[in-house]
Amino acid sequence: xxxxxxxxxxxxxxxxxxxxxxxxxxxxxxxxxxxxxxxxxxxxxxxxxxxxxxxxxxxxxxxxxxxxxxxxxxxxxxxxxxxxxxxxxxxxxxxxxxxxxxxxxxxxxxxxxxxxxxxxxxxxxxxxxxxxxxxxxxxxxxxxxxxxxxxxxxxxxxxxxxxxxxxxxxxxxxxxxxxxxxxxxxxxxxxxxxxxxxxxxxxxxxxxxxxxxxxxxxxxxxxxxxxxxxxxxxxxxxxxxxxxxxxxxxxxxxxxxxxxxxxxxxxxxxxxxxxxxxxxxxxxxxxxxxxxxxxxxxxxxxxxxxxxxxxxxxxxxxxxxxxxxxxxxxxxxxxxxxxxxxxxxxxxxxxxxxxxxxxxxxxxxxxxxxxxxxxxxxxxxxxxxxxxxxxxxxxxxxxxxxxxxxxxxxxxxxxxxxxxxxxxxxxxxxxxxxxxxxxxxxxxxxxxxxxxxxxxxxxxxxxxxxxxxxxxxxxxxxxxxxxxxxxxxxxxxxxxxxxxxxxxxxxxxxxxxxxxxxxxxxxxxxxxxxxxxxxxxxxxxxxxxxxxxxxxxxxxxxxxxxxxxxxxxxxxxxxxxxxxxxxxxxxxxxxxxxxxxxxxxxxxxxxxxxxxxxxxxxxxxxxxxxxxxxxxxxxxxxxxxxxxxxxxxxxxxxxxxxxxxxx
Numbered sequence: 001x002x003x004x005x006x007x008x009x010x011x012x013x014x015x016x017x018x019x020x021x022x023x024x025x026x027x028x029x030x031x032x033x034x035x036x037x038x039x040x041x042x043x044x045x046x047x048x049x050x051x052x053x054x055x056x057x058x059x060x061x062x063x064x065x066x067x068x069x070x071x072x073x074x075x076x077x078x079x080x081x082x083x084x085x086x087x088x089x090x091x092x093x094x095x096x097x098x099x100x101x102x103x104x105x106x107x108x109x110x111x112x113x114x115x116x117x118x119x120x121x122x123x124x125x126x127x128x129x130x131x132x133x134x135x136x137x138x139x140x141x142x143x144x145x146x147x148x149x150x151x152x153x154x155x156x157x158x159x160x161x162x163x164x165x166x167x168x169x170x171x172x173x174x175x176x177x178x179x180x181x182x183x184x185x186x187x188x189x190x191x192x193x194x195x196x197x198x199x200x201x202x203x204x205x206x207x208x209x210x211x212x213x214x215x216x217x218x219x220x221x222x223x224x225x226x227x228x229x230x231x232x233x234x235x236x237x238x239x240x241x242x243x244x245x246x247x248x249x250x251x252x253x254x255x256x257x258x259x260x261x262x263x264x265x266x267x268x269x270x271x272x273x274x275x276x277x278x279x280x281x282x283x284x285x286x287x288x289x290x291x292x293x294x295x296x297x298x299x300x301x302x303x304x305x306x307x308x309x310x311x312x313x314x315x316x317x318x319x320x321x322x323x324x325x326x327x328x329x330x331x332x333x334x335x336x337x338x339x340x341x342x343x344x345x346x347x348x349x350x351x352x353x354x355x356x357x358x359x360x361x362x363x364x365x366x367x368x369x370x371x372x373x374x375x376x377x378x379x380x381x382x383x384x385x386x387x388x389x390x391x392x393x394x395x396x397x398x399x400x401x402x403x404x405x406x407x408x409x410x411x412x413x414x415x416x417x418x419x420x421x422x423x424x425x426x427x428x429x430x431x432x433x434x435x436x437x438x439x440x441x442x443x444x445x446x447x448x449x450x451x452x453x454x455x456x457x458x459x460x461x462x463x464x465x466x467x468x469x470x471x472x473x474x475x476x477x478x479x480x481x482x483x484x485x486x487x488x489x490x491x492x493x494x495x496x497x498x499x500x501x502x503x504x505x506x507x508x509x510x511x512x513x514x515x516x517x518x519x520x521x522x523x524x525x526x527x528x529x530x531x532x533x534x535x536x537x538x539x540x541x542x543x544x545x546x547x548x549x550x551x552x553x554x555x556x557x558x559x560x561x562x563x564x565x566x567x568x569x570x571x572x573x574x575x576x577x578x579x580x581x582x583x584x585x586x587x588x589x590x591x592x593x594x595x596x597x598x599x600x601x602x603x604x605x606x607x608x609x610x611x612x613x614x615x616x617x618x619x620x621x622x623x624x625x626x627x628x629x630x631x632x633x634x635x636x637x638x639x640x641x642x643x644x645x646x647x648x649x650x651x652x653x654x655x656x657x658x659x660x661x662x663x
Contacts, residue, residue, distance in 0.1 A: 005039075011271045012036045016043050019208070022266035023236040024259045028300045029243060029285075029595035030276030030558070037212060037238055038067055041083070042074035044208055051075070051082035055206040058087055059213045061532065067212070084206065088221055089181055090532050092188035096179075099191050099198045108524060110178040110393050111531040115382050117141055117180055120172060120398045123420075124165045140165055148182040149218055149250045176396055176429070185220050192227035203230045214239035218250040226262060233263050241296050242289050245552060245589045247582060257296065274300045274595075276558050278307020280631035281601055285594045287628035292584045300595075308600045312567075312624065313635045317608040317615070318355045320637060325563050325604070326359035329546060332561070333365075340366055344547040344559035346593050348572045352565060353548050355610070366545030370553045380489050380502050384509045385530060388476070391462045392523050395429035407488035410450035415443065431455075457482070465523055472523060473514025480506070551593045562597035564590075567605040568618040583622075590623055 005013060012032060015025050016039045027033035037056070045051055058064045064085050072080030086094070093111070101107055112120070121137040143157055144166045154170065157163040173179060179187060192199045209229050211217070214237035217225075229235040237259065244253040259266055274282050282302040289295070315321040329343050345356055353369070360367045383406055389399040401420065405411045423433040433439055434451050443451065457479075464475045480486060486506060493499040516526040547559065551572075566572060573586035594601060605624070608615045 005043075008036070008039065009273050011269055011273065012039070015269045015271065016040045018267050018269065019044055019047060019049070020232065020234055022233045022259075022263035024214075024256070024266045024268045025236065025238040025271060026240060026256075026268065026296055026298055027238055027271040028240055028274060028298060029592070030274040031271035031300070032273075032275060033212075033238060033271060034067065034070070036271060037210060038070040038074060040236065041067075041071050041210065045075045045079050049208060051079040052084075053205065053207040054083045054210075055091070055208070056083065056085045056210040057091055057212065058085070059216055061087060061090075063087075063212065064090075087532065088224075089184050092184040092224075093528050093532065095188040095191060095198070095202065096184065098201075099195065100187065102195050102198070103187055103191060105179075105187075106177045108177070108393065110176065110389060110396055110399075111184070111528060112173065112178050112180045112398070113531050116389075116398050117169075119402060121165065121169060123398075123401075124168045124172070128161060128165050128168065135161065135165075140169075144169060145182050146250075148186055149220055151219075172397075176398070177393065178396065185224060189220060189224040189227060192224065199227055199230075202228060208234045208236075210236045210238070212238050215241055215244035215253060215256045216246050216251045217255050219252050219255075220250075222252070222255045222262060229263070235263060242292070242298075242588055243555060243592050245555065245585060245592055247585050257294065270298050272298055272301050273303055275303050276598055277595060278302065278304045278597075278599060280307040280310055281594060281597050283631055284310050284601075284627055285591055288587060288594070288623060288626050289591045291626050292587055294584075307631075310600075310632045311602045311635055312627070312632055313602060313604045313637060313640070314620075315604050315606045315637045318352070318566075318606050318610055319359075321565055321604050321606055322355040322359040324637065324640075325565070325602070326356065326363050326365060329561075329563075330363050330365060338561065340545045341547070342560040344549060344554070344557075344562050344596065346549060346551050346554055346562060346564045346596065347566055348551055348574060348589070349566075350550065351611075352571070356548060356565070360546065367548055368543035368545045370547065370549040378502075378505050381505050381509060383485075384480075384506065385527070387479070388465075388513075388523060388527060390458060391465045392527055394431040394458070394462070397423070397430045400430050404454070407483055407485060409454060409483075410446055411454065412447075415447055415451070418442070471514055472517040472526070473510050473512075474517075476513055477510050480510070551589050554596050555592050558596055558598055560597075560599045562593075562600070563602045563604065564593045565604050566609075567603050567621045567624060568609070569621055571609075571618075572621050572623070587623060587626075590621075 005016065008016060009032075012035075015023070015036050019040070025033075025036070027036065041054060041056060044054055056064075056067060058067060064087055068080055068083070068085045071083065071085070084091070084094075096105075096109070097107065100109060118137045118141070121140055125135050125137065125140075140162055143162055144154075146152070147154060147156060147166070154163055154166045157166055173183070192202070206228065209225070211225060216239070225235070237256070239256050241253050241256045244251060244256070247253065255262070277285075279302040282300050286299055290299075313324070315324065325345060329340075332338050332343075333340060347353060347356075357367070357369075383403055386399040386402040389396050390403065393399075397420070401416055404416055405413075419430050419433045419439065422428075422436070422439045423430045426433065426436070428436065434455055440448050440451065461475065461479045464470055465472050486503065489502050489506070490499050493502060512530075513526060516529075521529075547557075549557070551564075567590075570578075572590060573583050577583050577586045594603075605620050606618050609618050610616075
């Protein structure tokens, strides 16, 4: 075994050695949570527990991959491969692939991801006459998701148009034998709740269950977990109620605060030794979070003595804030030779980043924005995935309509609308409508030939992709060449760089398909994996420059030098939180931000902030008064800018000038 139990602290060791019964591990920021969880899984294997009976659930694919690799390093690859380490949604797909027929679905259901959902909602908006009212698909999807996750009904939606679109969306998904991400959880929980045989089968299979980031679970996930885990309740949940910051998207801190209500007599283990941040950072963070009422009693303990004092700087406005921070980053990079990647600038909302980006560009400082367009959101990738979904399920209307004339093949928008209307009237899929003589006779000769040719082409390649045993990637590449997809994409590119990027995207999809085929995965499994890929998880380790990131996205990350901007009332805490009574969650958000810093933390707030070309006055955040000042120094921007330069700074200035002027 590749870990020495003697290297663990007392809390970690207790967590690793407590394998049976319900266990709640309260793991504070920087306390070695991931290492503890993977050591615990390795301990199970060493104790003789069958690896195939071990299930570990995470929230992101990236976390699942990392946990699996760490576990394999501690046991063997064979044992690691036998474990099930996956996300909640991936687990639900596994459950539903085994028994969704019991809920009235076909086994080969499709999974609708963000782009598929948006496309379908747009169609329904037009169909329901909502185009004139400028209804946004994202807002409708948000309301539908909220209904599903809270157990509400479409009837609860107040807006009649939105309710009617939501109902049509539900019916369309059902008609196409498709589910969305929310449905995966809802249907998996329903299957386990209503079918004892499936429930018992899974309880026999997964005897030891671990859930990471438990503070982020919602009520539906908690109910799913309760159905999955039966006596003797060998379930271990790991999390930190002080880092519960996703209430706005349904996370329920009650799951971790009231864990005893869900599983009897749990063993509660505290991980409090922080190995990430300096004493100054830990002390200040503790002074803030203890103001929250109803939290589980614990306190981070520092292992790194002293450290730089934290700074709280009052700024005149957001432009001065941005300029000061970026100039200081430039100076530290030059004088201390710190890498750009060691710096992070944290903010509450994306709108705060504009002035910071401008200041970074002015100083030619490279930066990375977390939240860039994901691979699966690229237009050409969506087209490719739509073709693959069509091969897998000919009755997937959204996929078919997306690629019907992409590349152009003489089947225009009017024909698509005619086929769609006909399919709805006759209760057919669009694919079935395209083979209906009655509607085909209403088309012109050229259009009818184009429709027939499209059906023949798709039928031919569907057969080769699904049943012949050929490598799917090779077949798909032949298909793309036949329809001249690459040439069509190139014609739509404005620059050579764009052509290169899009060509790489096409290549990546084909290669992934080849690899899946080599590993004996069928097309449905490939599409499941693609749909479940959490492409919003930005792999910032592969990007270069200063990191600009929201406080929500920063959870789980760490940086040596951190700037947290906009510590103002109505920004942090956010204006909504005061009216909605969620100030405690905003306090946790600030706590998360502070505990990202390993060495230095600078907080700042402005007297004025530019919004829509107008200056608005700002008040300091209520949280500032809650920060203990033992390691916190208050600084005024004017005092810093007006301070007389030291001899050392003057020498540095002239040295820099000599360098610039070539000696």
